[in-house]
Amino acid sequence: MLDMFEDKLQGIKAKYGQDCLDRVAEMFDAGPEDRHPLQSGAKYIMKGLSTTPWLDIENMCELKPLVQRLEAVAPAIKEEVREAVRQKSSTLVNYEHYLGAQKDWSALYLYRNEKPKPEVQQVVPVTWDVFQNELRDWHCPLLEVHFSLLHPGAEIKPHSDLWNFTLNLQLAVDIPEAGCEITVANEPRNWQEGKCLIFDYSYEHHAHNHSDQNRICLLMDIWHPDLTAAEREALHIVFSEIRRLTGM
Template identity: 50%
Template sequence: MTPGMESAFAAIRGDYGTDCLLRVERMLEPGGGGPRHPLQKAAKWILPGLSATPWHDPRGYPELTPLVEALESAHPAVKEELTAAWAGRREAFSGYEHYLMRQEDWQALYLYRRGALVEESAGPAPTAYRVLKEFAVDTGKICPLLESHFSTLLPGAVIAPHSDLWNFSINLHLAVDIPDGCSLTVAGQTRSWQEGKCLLFDYSFEHAARNAGERPRTCLLVDLWHPETTIPERRALVALITEIRRLMGDG
């Protein structure tokens, strides 16, 4: 650990007690904090003690239920605004930049990125921007290390099987516009989105998606803290990943 990380961890222990970061410390040990599920092996960090469950009930956590209900209630307006933006403000979308790849047939309109709301997105997507701000950003549910965006897969697009970097955040999808022939596979189990409803899954497990339909498929994705993480752990993880990114020259 760098002196900066050690100082940040010491301050957190001072606020919350000497044992508050034991799981984070175990994660950083050789071997990554213990055994992991075979379909999580490609993830870089696994915080021990979190449920090794690929699919989660979107209403299974009281912390997240208000956001889920607000997004689903707002779906008609969100879809109408998204449709208008796709037709008339295509410049607001760009090829999605995943840490493993960039895909031009995977388009994104970012609402939250690099630890802050993307104010420009309030124009083309005012309802989604408002709900995200009120129920995820202002409440601290969003993981500031990651993002929220409209994810649009063009017809024929395939996202190859992969695992994301860690398990301490979790991915919420609001199904905005879903043609027939679209699917999401997580840890070998394939589901389809139900328009207007949310899905919640742990993307440290291997997952893949495809649009075999005849028009674009769009979901609103929100990267949230895993509800089983604690406040001191979240603080420590932000300090840790921010410092690692700085050392790697990645902001």
Template identity: 50%
Template structure:
């Protein structure tokens, strides 16, 4: 724990109460047990009601977001395909700590703490969700993007950074023989529907078809994370990335 983080936590305790960031302190002091399938994840907030796979019906506060995504799925599918077919310069190789893959690309709506305003004109339905229903849920140190997996491509098993943000997928265009595995349990996307999982657990994906697999991915706050904890965790993650860059 850096002096800057310690000072930030003291400030938050004065604002929100002496126990408001206790779980964050426990996380930073490694005072909790981590599942072996989260071994590569760096920041595990204790006490969250989480399992590798989460039900979209489990968290009532998310229902409006999920309903809007699913009811807009046809429009979202149409606009991302228009971007792909026009070879939009917003389509980029997906950059991950695993490295860069030629067969895995992305179109970002939100990245590095900023909205990609250039996407608004070509992805109006998706961008509208970013600005409205997703506004209070998107983790500001994470992303919202279309994940486009080429025919025959796979994403090797890995854990992402934390468990206090969880991964919400809208299945946009799903050919046959596509799957996602989280903590050794494999499931398939259902086109036009959302699925939710804790990506601090070991997970992987594959496209065994001859077509592109497209999902809209959103890194959202776990609903059990308080506003005080959100503020603390954003600061912690930014400090974490600073240390990684040095």
């Protein structure tokens, strides 16, 4: 399949070597037998990326500056997004997943549709500063950065996301004392307010809020640390083009 984009990838190969995109090419050729059963709902699985459904942030040294900054400013992030909710900010909208939309699941986007949302800078300035600095080099521009608000009683049904070359980093911003849980590959966990967690969302996952308050997390789609610079560049080019052609 990469042959379709050869003219767009020649510069990457000239810069990094002719075999620098072998794993990307293999990903498009891999069949369903090459993946974990609980990744069956994902569309693309790249081999050679170290993964488990839940990942240990402590073992991901490259991410520590980002995680440390997020956790250090978590109280300020909580206050500014709570104020946005109190003020019923126009930046809060129904969350739209590629599988559909839910009225009991809202979002405040900092980045969406491959574009930043500068209008939110005045609404969540502390979060915006993290997005512009520590998060900048990790965020996958194919995907989003947003606050996810699960309203009381909300359920996110089991699903897998599209691929495994990005990971979902979450900062638990405003978490009810009980009734909230996220499960990845049949392993449930609770959010710990002010702390980050990270998982591979190509594995089936689901979540719920059975409390009487909003559950708010900051969700960040980040590149898998095992990707090379060449692979990042190529994946961005290829999937931007696939989206343009298919609307995926």
